């Protein structure tokens with residue numbers, strides 16, 4: 001079948017799970033290394049150079065700021081462009097026939113990756129929409145308490161502030177240490193903030209400014225034992241390292257798919273534990289759905305449906321690469337540069353040393369140098385693009401490589417830290 005005819009059928013007939021166009025390049029690359037354990041493959045620069053070839057990278061700088069948006073590899077980008085063309089070609093016909101079945105099929109693929117039931121997960125536009133819908137849709141009463149950390153993302157903290165103004169919710173803000181001695185130290189911090197009035201605890205799976213992975217399962221178990229629900233901000237965790245959402249035992253989980261899953265901009269997901277969807281007021285009203293149907297939280301009007309289709313390709317790409325292979329490479333890259341700079345004079349690593357508490361992201365500061373000056377110097381002198389973080393007990397630059405990053409590029413960062421620390 002000609003490619004165009006295939007794509008047309010693919011969309012007209014509805015996309016079933018596993019029916020996305022093949023990812024020939026990625027599948028061929030992986031078939032050669034299937035026998036190698038992910039932790040060994042993580043150090044194989046030749047293999048990762050092949051993965052890098054699959055990306056169109058701007059030569060002007062070393063991109064160590066994937067934490068905002070992880071670009072699409074060329075192969076899934078081409079599929080995305082085909083989806084844009086086909087949806088445009090079929091126009092209203094597509095919208096009135098298969099758009100909803102296709103979106104549901106994409107959500108089911110995501111649910112499979114997240115390890116949950118398809119009835120527990122919907123596609124949203126981003127983490128902000130997912131989590132702010134829960135925060136704003138909670139049945140708050142004056143005096144109810146919510147717990148969060150100063151290291152949490154601003155958009156969610158602002159949404160809690162809005163509930164404080166609107167309903168009299170009391171927000172309690174803790175601070176997570178950059179270098180905890182144990183899981184128990186963190187759990188104790190959250191536990192101490194809980195009172196008989198606490199209703200909801202928000203916690204980051206991976207703190208975005210440092211890359212610190214928190215012991216979510218233990219936090220959820222502790223909170224539940226005190227009758228408190230837990231909403232997890234998984235903006236940076238999903239498709240970055242491997243886990244199943246139900247294993248975390250949380251009540252709500254939100255993520256942005258344009259981050260580590262490399263979906264085009266404007267795609268996210270929301271997990272709501274079975275039976276809890278009826279407790280939440282939707283962001284926008286949906287007329288027909290049963291009260292306990294998660295899809296009553298999913299009405300957003302007309303939106304870029306070709307992005308929904310791109311989710312299927314991104315999941316296939318991720319699965320073909322292998323979540324564990326990706327996780328091991330990202331953790332290897334982080335430890336590659338942090339182990340070299342951690343003991344350097346005047347260099348401060350703001351991410352824990354224990355590999356169970358980090359994956360690809362790290363944060364580094366230079367004593368006596370403002371984070372914004374550090375970021376500017378990295379770009380101007382070393383052609384490294386990062387983002388400065390200056391607040392919530394974190395002063396440095398966030399370093400977020402991706403699977404296409406080379407150790408040679410990280411050598412430039414190590415050299416920069418050494419020279420700036422010595423200056």
Ligand SMILES: Cc1ncc(COP(=O)(O)O)c(C=O)c1O
Pocket residue numbers: 067068126127128129152153155204206207208233235236256
């Ligand atoms: C921890 C965390 N939560 C939420 C968000 C918001 O993501 P989005 O803008 O995709 O909604 C971000 C964005 O960087 C984040 O880092």
